[in-house]
Amino acid sequence: MAMQSNAQIVVIGGGVVGSVCALRMARAGLPTLLLDAPSDRRPASYGNAGHIAIEQVSPLASPAALRSAPRRLFAFGGALDFRLSDIAVWGPWARLYIGRSSAAHAERGRVALSSLLKAAGPAWRRLSADLPSPALLIEGGHIVVWEGARAAAAGRKAWTGADIGEARLRELTEGERGGLKQRLHVDIADGVAFDNTGQVRDPVLLMQALEQAHLEAGGERRRARVVGLEQVDGRVHVQLEDGTRLSPDKVVMAGGVGSGALMRGVGHAAPVIAERGYHIEGPVGDWDALPPVVFEDRSMIVTRFGERIRASSFVEFGRETSPGDPRKWAYLKRNVAELGVPMNGPISEWMGARPTLPDYLPAIGVSRRAANLIYAFGHQHLGLTLAPITGELVAALAEGRAPAVALAPFDLDRFASPAMRQTAAIPQIQTSQPQEAQP
Numbered sequence: 001m002a003m004q005s006n007a008q009i010v011v012i013g014g015g016v017v018g019s020v021c022a023l024r025m026a027r028a029g030l031p032t033l034l035l036d037a038p039s040d041r042r043p044a045s046y047g048n049a050g051h052i053a054i055e056q057v058s059p060l061a062s063p064a065a066l067r068s069a070p071r072r073l074f075a076f077g078g079a080l081d082f083r084l085s086d087i088a089v090w091g092p093w094a095r096l097y098i099g100r101s102s103a104a105h106a107e108r109g110r111v112a113l114s115s116l117l118k119a120a121g122p123a124w125r126r127l128s129a130d131l132p133s134p135a136l137l138i139e140g141g142h143i144v145v146w147e148g149a150r151a152a153a154a155g156r157k158a159w160t161g162a163d164i165g166e167a168r169l170r171e172l173t174e175g176e177r178g179g180l181k182q183r184l185h186v187d188i189a190d191g192v193a194f195d196n197t198g199q200v201r202d203p204v205l206l207m208q209a210l211e212q213a214h215l216e217a218g219g220e221r222r223r224a225r226v227v228g229l230e231q232v233d234g235r236v237h238v239q240l241e242d243g244t245r246l247s248p249d250k251v252v253m254a255g256g257v258g259s260g261a262l263m264r265g266v267g268h269a270a271p272v273i274a275e276r277g278y279h280i281e282g283p284v285g286d287w288d289a290l291p292p293v294v295f296e297d298r299s300m301i302v303t304r305f306g307e308r309i310r311a312s313s314f315v316e317f318g319r320e321t322s323p324g325d326p327r328k329w330a331y332l333k334r335n336v337a338e339l340g341v342p343m344n345g346p347i348s349e350w351m352g353a354r355p356t357l358p359d360y361l362p363a364i365g366v367s368r369r370a371a372n373l374i375y376a377f378g379h380q381h382l383g384l385t386l387a388p389i390t391g392e393l394v395a396a397l398a399e400g401r402a403p404a405v406a407l408a409p410f411d412l413d414r415f416a417s418p419a420m421r422q423t424a425a426i427p428q429i430q431t432s433q434p435q436e437a438q439p
């Protein structure tokens with residue numbers, strides 16, 4: 001059945017990145033149709049830890065992250081895992097990751113992420129003020145704690161020396177220490193607090209608010225899977241599973257991990273992998289005064305969302321569609337019980353994929369292979385944090401304005417081979433002279 005739509009812009013992907021992009025363009029007066037694939041699994045945008053993590057300026061592709069990988073392995077009690085049966089997917093990706101983890105790459109990545117994260121907080125405030133649900137953004141900081149003395153010494157040193165952008169590190173107050181001591185069943189060796197960071201009131205409420213705001217701004221939204229981008233005369237048309245072909249003025253690719261196959265179909269190198277994470281969630285007991293708490297020796301973050309509390313962890317490389325690993329939910333339940341996190345009542349289990357590129361930088365820009373194709377995916381551990389600024393940048397690209405952040409470091413062609421670069425005939429639109437962000 002043919003889909004009727006007058007939309008000038010088709011956004012592929014209804015996660016937080018696609019939803020904010022669609023909202024920002026609809027608010028700018030551009031008729032927008034958002035397509036989201038039907039699925040029985042909720043994507044990362046619903047299952048994340050809800051943390052506005054503007055402190056995470058250093059990319060996870062770095063010599064330090066690479067060095068620490070063996071001791072972070074799940075087999076040794078850590079949170080890092082590789083699905084053996086999916087080695088065909090993560091093997092090539094891991095080679096690229098190692099290549100992008102040199103000190104020089106990490107430093108360039110830090111500078112690039114820093115520019116995005118600096119703009120992320122203000123963009124979040126603008127988005128929050130624009131949404132129908134009140135107070136979706138809670139700017140209450142977060143806490144990092146360590147149980148072991150050695151982990152505490154190493155962790156404190158690492159955070160004290162790290163670039164944390166616009167976030168501010170401080171000692172825990174007596175009240176915070178007392179609150180932790182009172183609630184937890186374990187002793188905390190040390191802890192620090194971050195200001196200027198925050199959380200969303202609830203990731204699911206956020207997604208509902210984004211959908212509602214997009215519709216109210218005149219946008220359309222459909223459940224439909226895009227199976228290909230057809231390239232004709234330097235432009236793409238959108239091919240849907242039911243055989244429909246859409247020919248909008250512009251296409252925005254924001255399909256998380258699903259973006260990779262579609263972008264490769266038009267000649268891009270797009271090595272985005274599913275970096276899978278897990279959470280458990282249940283009704284909250286006595287946890288009210290605490291912001292998100294990171295238990296760093298357990299690689300776990302605990303966040304309260306209204307009357308529920310969620311514990312999230314794991315970095316598991318594999319296929320997005322492979323089944324979840326029950327040992328990981330069991331590990332989370334054990335940790336929650338040991339710590340005394342009050343999860344009273346039925347506990348739900350979730351697994352979903354962070355869309356991650358080998359240098360841990362997102363891809364945001366305009367395709368050099370199709371003049372009407374804009375892309376915004378690969379937001380790794382920071383998609384919730386970076387969605388509002390990404391939406392503003394994509395809206396600027398769609399309107400032909402200069403974006404507020406220089407986009408050269410996020411150009412997808414950083415992964416293209418020299419031969420692929422030669423076939424990219426369309427000049428990149430000018431992104432080197434950022435202007436002030438336009439709300």
Ligand SMILES: Cc1cc2nc3c(=O)[nH]c(=O)nc-3n(C[C@H](O)[C@H](O)[C@H](O)COP(=O)(O)OP(=O)(O)OC[C@H]3O[C@@H](n4cnc5c(N)ncnc54)[C@H](O)[C@@H]3O)c2cc1C
Nearest residue numbers: 013015016017037045049051226256258277382383384385
């Ligand atoms: C356990 C965990 C905790 C996290 N915690 C945080 C956090 O605290 N803070 C933070 O900033 N980030 C966090 N993240 C990361 C963040 O959730 C992701 O970066 C973000 O959700 C990615 O959003 P997205 O819209 O790009 O992709 P997704 O949420 O994956 O959405 C992509 C959408 O595109 C659709 N799609 C894909 N292919 C197609 C197709 N062919 N046709 C149509 N639709 C398609 C999918 O169905 C999906 O709805 C966490 C992630 C995990 C897993």
